[in-house]
Amino acid sequence: MEENEAIRPGPGPDPGPGAESKRRRRPICYYGDDFTGSTDVLEALFRSGLKSVLFLEPPTEEQLAGPFADAEAFGVAGVGRSMSPDEMERELRPIFETLKRSGAAIVHYKICSTFDSSPGTGSIGKAAEIGRDIFGGRYVPLLAGVPYLGRYTLFGHHFAAAGEAVYRLDRHPTMSRHPVTPMAESDLRLHLSGQTKLRTALMDILALDGAVEDVRARLEARLKAESPDIVLFDAFDEERLRTAGRLILEEAERSDALFVVGSSGVEYALGACWREDGGPGGPAALAADAKNGGVQAGNRERQAVGSVDRLLVVSGSCSPVTEKQIAQALDAGFVGIRVPAHELIRPDSAEAARLRLLEEAKSRLLAGRSVVLYSASGPGDPSIAELRRALEGQGMRAEDSSRVLGAELGSLTRTLAAETELKRVLIAGGDTSGYVTRELGIYALECVSALAPGAPLCRAFSNDSAFDGLELVLKGGQVGGDRFFEKVRRGE
Template sequence: MNAMKLSNDHDQVKRLLCFYGDDFTGSTDVLEALFQAGLKTILFLEPPTLEMLREQFRNLDCYGVAGVGRSLSPEDMERELRPLLTTMKKAGAAVVHYKICSTFDSSPEIGSIGKAMEIGRDLFGGRYVPLLVGVPYLRRYTLFGNHFAAAGERIHRLDRHPTMSQHPVTPMVEADLREHLQKQTKMQTSLFDIIALEGSDKEVHGKIEQLIETEQPEVILFDVLDESRLEKAGRLIWQEANDGEGLFVVGSSGVEYALNACWKADGILPPTERKVVAVESVDRLLVVSGSCSPVTEKQIQRALEAGFIGIRVPMNELIQPELAQEAQLRLQQEVRSALENGQSVVLYTASGPQDQTIALIRETLAAQGLKTEDSGRLFGQALGRLTRELVAETGLSRILIAGGDTSGYITRELGIYALACKAALEPGGPLCRAYSTEPQFDGLELVLKGGQVGGENFFDKVRVGTTL
């Protein structure tokens, strides 16, 4: 689909949608959703310049910026989000989406979704801020305001989810998203529940108008159970967008799947099935994991069973200045030797959440006067430098990075400034093409995997690829 042009003094391009991802790996969820709809989309790792949007990436239907809002305080969110969202508003997109994780992890102090809503509401106005979190494609559901998410084969209420209920920074102790949000903002939130989404489009539209008239909400949370109701929610959001000068929306990649369904029904997009592209295999794959989630733990185990070489990163040495250089050279030589022998490698900082080295690393950090939260920066920088050397030395064409902080630092070390989706491998873990300022890394294929993403054999699937 060709982007729609706006005739104005700035010769800008009218786009369907712009988005800001509040964490690094989660931003690729939206990239995948828009790719599957056939929309030309680029995910920038830093806010793009106007020249980039006018020249190198002129014919985009949508674009996004991968951010770190989920790890920021409300004060830092104000500094980061307001100028960026202002720029997106000037781009003239019909919808500007603040993309959050489909498990809604946030708190009043860190990654406040309520704070993001307040900023967006102030900048964009509008009758209300749509909030849609469920994504059936990712097995995330909202019913009567309560949120549910998959873990393995089972679906758990969010406050009983084995991972999210024990999140180290933002544990989810409340499944009712309205109650959770009430601790972050004074904005009034109303629910458009699963029953309200029943009926014809005309009937559903009448129900939301009645809700707006009687409750005058500033935020409307949409229940999500299945694809048909998701499309109805998308139609309500799209109708609201058409009535204004750019609609600010908050939610997971379910927002894009909802809008995609509506756009196809309205003929804005061709009525095709989700885009499926074959992925060729590679002879060797480097996996760099800074994630300690139970999902990643199982993936590491399965990869080793499939023939990957597992190499533990000696992080306790790498964070000690007197030991770091020798440890890095030793590790680099070990990994390079395996790759040059044609073997695939899993390079990991921890085997899982119960890994005993986690406590040891915390003790080492404390001895240096550092906090536990400093580990992401230290680990990321060390792994970034290592990955850069390995890719340059061995000529790898594809890598997989697990963990949000790790992904951010490694892509920065490789000079990567933008990503385009090449193929959907598993929900939430697409294969991307990198744009880099450095020729040796430009065109590199990579997968950025969040902690909860992928089946147990995901690492081998990235190596082997897929067929049509």
Template sequence: MSESDVDLAYYGDDLTGSTDAMEALALGGVRTALFLDPPSPEELTGRFADLEAVGVAGRSRSMSPAEMDERLPAVFERFAELDPSLVQYKVCSTFDSAPETGSIGHAIDVAQPVFESPFVPVVVGVPALERYVVFGNLFATVGDRTYRLDRHPTMSEHPTTPMTESDLGRHLRDQTDRDIDRFDLLALESGDADAEFAGLLETDPEIVVFDAVDGSHLQTVGRLVWERAAESTEGPVFAVGSSGLDYALTAHWSETDGTSRRDVPSGPDPVDQLLVMSGSASPETANQISNAIADERFDGIRLDTSALVRPDGTESERERVIREAMDALERGQSVVIYSARGPDDPAIEETRTAAPDDVDVGERIGTTQGEILEAVLRESNVDRVCVAGGDTSGYVTPALDVYALEYHRPLAPGSPLCVASSDDERFDGIQVCLKGGQTGGEHFFETVRRGGSDAWP
């Protein structure tokens, strides 16, 4: 790794995706902290003095291009002050984006005036999460079947950013005018990837999409990207990547003693009670909620979201849920508080219909969920929580005055258990799992309560 204190700085386009990157780095032995706001060099002291990677959890996946123009430059300029060798714009391994919402191409356009990267690597494949890129096309596995992304049963029907194109280059061309090329499996497996890559760069592509199907591909990609970043004398290389980029880098660093190789805790670490707050409507999370409620250790509490979005119903509904959660905890139960059970839950449309025109439904529900979680934790002794849903996580963590997260132990790929740093003494050191909607096994909430299993990593 380079001689600078921080070698990698990354901005996550949502909170759960940001913890996914932190996990990939931590499993590779890289000491990483994830901040809610960009840290200054002066803030990377004390408990954060020996960080090798710094993350910032953002919300740009839901931003318009105009919002990106307003918010992202300050983050990128702060990263430039940290002087890392590589800056990563962390995206989901399903490449969620559209020209008007969460545009990855526009994020590149915002970043390049700051970093002037000679090219922008795009590394999306994550074999550990069953995401694969083949000849520039993204595939994802559901159950025992692997789908091209535009045929994926969830992502092709996504309500905000439906993926109608699996070719990542073609998808990006709807979001940026920059020249795009790819480095595919044939080049990776040619026997002389270095020469192939050098030849590609001689054509001056502005963006390069990398294939990846297995760990050997990622290791080669990590080496090719890192060598260019480490050799750069003009500032950081700016890259776009899922956690596949982080796995790629750590695979390369592990072969070159490029990290301090910190040990990662393993084995179960159970607690008596877990508090779950779910704002996800994914089928996977719905199944996890059903299994948790069927478990005698968990009580389920449904949020009446139609009441939450009405001016005269928010406070009474919030108080009801807090009261029921406290009653369950006092009986020794774990608790799952949820806003929906699957994408076809009638409550979703009922809530949209009930909401006044001037109410942002997602913001109202997410903010109230944060208030409920804060109140229940303050009145109880629970010290481990799980939040399901990327947007929900973005609303809940500020309610706990959390300013940074550090990796604690593995639970399931992409959803680690973290330790929070908070300005509030009650929440400083609390254990938090921020779970993306589609991650984790069918009994994931019990896995969180148990503190993991020996099956992962």
């Protein structure tokens, strides 16, 4: 199988009697607490050489044993980051139970690499409590840093890049002023203490230094002395990230299914160990994969996928990174069309606004132009305050904006993609990505190229033939360079 070949569903060969007992255990499965974060993990697994698939709903046993039987890892895209603790209890518990039954060695609750969460929204502590209750184990590993993405944890404090600079999380120009979950504390242990009573110990950068056997001894000493429920691992560089991955893999060997909380740094840490070991199952599994035509585990380079004549960009993000990307795209010839969000949420103006948007965007796309539909040009856009006033007028909260606006943007994208026969679409904003993909009837995604860190190009599986095979890039607000939209159009 070529590295950029699709994992298309098919009947597959008859495995024969006794094959189930001989089937190699999947090394990992995961639940992503937002959509773009879920594709971030898909990219990390892709770069590690694992054939992986991301589902929009928990997969059935028939899917995993049949059409996607060749997937070595899988994920479920969720919206846990926008939920209250009560909503998380109802949503996550049955999903975690399903993931536990899948038989994967590690079950990963994937969080944003900027750790944005609060006691009332997207509580990482609540997710850890549910996972600890279901999976048990000696402790829950917690790993937030991803050096590849410019995210670092040092002595328990978290840092994130913004442009060329790296900021402590509580001083980060975007995350410290996040509209829903502003990060006022960089010490992740203190931040977590406001969300859960679970005890957290720290394996800091010094504890992770040196030979693995020495690091292992330090971890065991901490477990004995502190009896923690959670162990937070620093992540400053690739060497110590790999060491953390080694400890997580060793802990997984102790249990039927190890529950882990963290960013895609978890997959990058494990991937470094898998490459060192010759694959997720070790050298023997690697040899078996090669014999069966599988992909050798290893860091994949970005695959060139070719350009498209038109690209539709749908942005529900108001980050300064996306602001620069929109401006650069317009300079490069994209047509910018502002989405009048405040009109779309009002019953008396919604239909007219919707038809006006569709007519303008459709005419531009049919004329061969690339289009950017955006609800805000950046964090200072007056439309943000205007939308909040409109929400209040409808008796809704500011937090409802993602749900209401996301559904509208999803419906617009569905109509435009079908009626203009688009081949590639870029969605900016985690919540927006989730709503748009559901409107397209997409039930699974696979990574086909790692265009930029945290924003892979994916191919869609949809029950609607108009969208089956559609190429999607789903990016978070902080992801990508200034000229990212044009790079996506060119597929470079």
